[in-house]
Amino acid sequence: MPYDDLLSIARTVTTRAAALAKQRRSEGVEVAGTKSSVVDVVTEADRETEALIRALLAEARPHDGFFGEESGAEKGSSGLTWIVDPIDGTVNYLYGIPHYAVSIAVVEGDPDPASWSALVACVVNPAASETYTATVGGGAFLGGAAIRVADSVEPAQALVSTGFAYDSVRRAEQGALIARLLPLVRDIRRQGTASLDLCSVASGRCNAYFERGLSPWDHAAGVLIAREAGAQVTGRGEAPPGRDLVLAAHPDLASSIEKILGQIGL
Ligand code: LIP
Numbered sequence: 001m002p003y004d005d006l007l008s009i010a011r012t013v014t015t016r017a018a019a020l021a022k023q024r025r026s027e028g029v030e031v032a033g034t035k036s037s038v039v040d041v042v043t044e045a046d047r048e049t050e051a052l053i054r055a056l057l058a059e060a061r062p063h064d065g066f067f068g069e070e071s072g073a074e075k076g077s078s079g080l081t082w083i084v085d086p087i088d089g090t091v092n093y094l095y096g097i098p099h100y101a102v103s104i105a106v107v108e109g110d111p112d113p114a115s116w117s118a119l120v121a122c123v124v125n126p127a128a129s130e131t132y133t134a135t136v137g138g139g140a141f142l143g144g145a146a147i148r149v150a151d152s153v154e155p156a157q158a159l160v161s162t163g164f165a166y167d168s169v170r171r172a173e174q175g176a177l178i179a180r181l182l183p184l185v186r187d188i189r190r191q192g193t194a195s196l197d198l199c200s201v202a203s204g205r206c207n208a209y210f211e212r213g214l215s216p217w218d219h220a221a222g223v224l225i226a227r228e229a230g231a232q233v234t235g236r237g238e239a240p241p242g243r244d245l246v247l248a249a250h251p252d253l254a255s256s257i258e259k260i261l262g263q264i265g266l
């Protein structure tokens with residue numbers, strides 16, 4: 001397969017980083033700083049894990065670019081860029097909730113979700129010993145098993161996952177929207193880790209996921225995994241998924257969910 005080498009590197013690096021994150025979690029985790037708000041935290045483990053990923057990728061793929069949550073971007077010369085969230089689900093990680101992941105994707109083109117082409121993705125939840133992978137055109141996998149989105153359902157039977165911003169004003173708006181959505185669907189899940197939310201749609205554990213305000217590293221890998229599992233993943237309408245909106249669901253359900261979200265004020 002054309003992307004086997006990249007997939008092997010992605011899996012090895014993500015797995016090693018996830019093992020480090022799990023080890024640090026077992027030793028105890030503290031807040032090392034805050035970013036956009038007092039509840040948008042970073043831990044030393046975030047920084048240490050990204051440094052490990054950066055070093056391993058520099059050794060394996062010295063001419064590729066890098067774009068990580070904690071240490072920013074570095075342009076490469078190969079046309080490929082690694083999009084890295086060293087610990088997605090940082091608040092879960094801080095509290096010891098076993099639902100966080102190392103998320104790594106390699107993309108072709110500019111490191112801009114509006115235009116990049118994702119080639120390979122790997123998301124590892126070390127607490128659950130689960131590894132999701134995908135290559136473009138090669139399908140999506142949980143461990144060695146191929147995964148597919150759940151069959152389409154009516155919105156009233158849809159289990160919908162979402163997430164909220166770190167900004168309290170945005171959260172008030174998002175909470176009001178969820179109050180309007182809740183009676184229109186089966187139920188809501190707020191699991192706290194965008195990459196795993198997208199993997200939940202890919203593996204049929206949720207029928208749909210939507211969130212506004214995500215950073216590129218939050219969704220880069222999960223979008224490819226969900227798409228390769230048969231999900232439609234977009235922004236609004238035909239727009240690509242990005243900071244304005246990420247919406248993932250079975251193609252026959254996605255348009256109904258988007259219509260409902262529009263009717264209730266998304
Ligand atoms: C998180 C996302 C989650 C979102 C949180 C936060 P982080 O990323 O995975 O879906 O709801 O607000 O953005 O900050 O843990 O890397």
